[in-house]
Amino acid sequence: MKITFLGTGGGRFSTISQRRMTGGFRIDKLNGKNYHIDPGPGALVRTYQFGLDPRTLSGVFISHAHTDHYTDGEILIEAITKGMTRNQGVIMGSRSVFEGYKKFGPCISDYHRSKSENILLKPNDVKTVNDFTIKGTKTIHGDPTGVGFQIDNGDIKISYTSDTSYFEGLSDYHEGADILIASVLRSGDRTIRGHMCSTNFIQLINEVKPKLAIMTHFGLKMLNSNPIVEARKITSKTNTKTLAAYDGLSLDINFEKPQFSRRRSLKSPRSRIYKKERETVRKKSIKNKEFDELKILKHNKK
Numbered sequence: 001m002k003i004t005f006l007g008t009g010g011g012r013f014s015t016i017s018q019r020r021m022t023g024g025f026r027i028d029k030l031n032g033k034n035y036h037i038d039p040g041p042g043a044l045v046r047t048y049q050f051g052l053d054p055r056t057l058s059g060v061f062i063s064h065a066h067t068d069h070y071t072d073g074e075i076l077i078e079a080i081t082k083g084m085t086r087n088q089g090v091i092m093g094s095r096s097v098f099e100g101y102k103k104f105g106p107c108i109s110d111y112h113r114s115k116s117e118n119i120l121l122k123p124n125d126v127k128t129v130n131d132f133t134i135k136g137t138k139t140i141h142g143d144p145t146g147v148g149f150q151i152d153n154g155d156i157k158i159s160y161t162s163d164t165s166y167f168e169g170l171s172d173y174h175e176g177a178d179i180l181i182a183s184v185l186r187s188g189d190r191t192i193r194g195h196m197c198s199t200n201f202i203q204l205i206n207e208v209k210p211k212l213a214i215m216t217h218f219g220l221k222m223l224n225s226n227p228i229v230e231a232r233k234i235t236s237k238t239n240t241k242t243l244a245a246y247d248g249l250s251l252d253i254n255f256e257k258p259q260f261s262r263r264r265s266l267k268s269p270r271s272r273i274y275k276k277e278r279e280t281v282r283k284k285s286i287k288n289k290e291f292d293e294l295k296i297l298k299h300n301k302k
């Protein structure tokens with residue numbers, strides 16, 4: 001099984017500026033089939049950019065009716081149904097995605113719904129797709145009908161919070177997750193309504209105790225703080241390996257030990273930027289080490 005991030009930006013301003021891509025992520029070889037989750041703007045293009053093919057998808061899961069999660073949904077459905085000529089594929093989503101709710105959605109037209117199985121998911125609903133189960137998890141977010149997903153194929157449980165505030169009981173929905181993927185829009189304790197910051201994610205990780213935590217969906221403030229530095233802080237505070245996802249990150253999932261899943265960076269014109277970010281972090285930690293050593297030396301001289 002592979003999890004590939006085709007976009008790790010989130011929120012309006014990251015999306016409009018495309019400082020990070022916003023194509024969501026794919027889970028490939030989930031019981032032999034491929035699914036695209038939250039295909040925001042650019043999902044189709046990013047799929048090809050990272051060497052994947054939308055025509056190999058068997059379904060699209062959309063957590064809620066915000067543009068950074070659904071914009072490319074219909075074109076992926078066209079890919080799945082071979083240009084709407086075949087009855088196939090699964091579309092899963094919140095009520096707002098299918099029916100619309102108050103000012104949100106609908107996101108998929110009746111035409112695009114007509115060739116695939118439609119599964120409306122609410123919190124605590126458990127549906128079976130291709131021999132795996134998918135449970136709706138509660139969110140507290142701008143779209144009141146939004147859901148997260150917990151996928152369980154018997155070998156591994158993968159939970160995705162989607163956009164939500166931290167709230168008491170959020171961890172109950174994600175209980176038992178081996179891999180916990182979360183939208184963490186902001187760094188430190190800079191909370192914002194309807195989203196999590198790093199401090200919230202630390203709390204959630206401590207409650208859920210996954211084997212691997214992955215944060216994604218970064219807003220501009222998080223990007224300015226450097227998500228890699230945030231992930232390191234979270235790892236040290238939770239003793240849970242925490243990754244800051246980046247565009248083109250592909251994980252070869254190790255079912256026994258997800259924390260040791262092999263990581264690969266798929267090539268894209270932006271790979272250089274991320275390489276530079278990683279190098280800056282490395283240089284900084286070398287500098288800090290030298291500084292610490294100098295302090296010890298001075299101390300010993302005294």
Ligand SMILES: [Zn+2]
Nearest residue numbers: 010011068163
């Ligand atoms: Zn979002």
Ligand SMILES: [Zn+2]
Nearest residue numbers: 064066141163
């Ligand atoms: Zn949202």
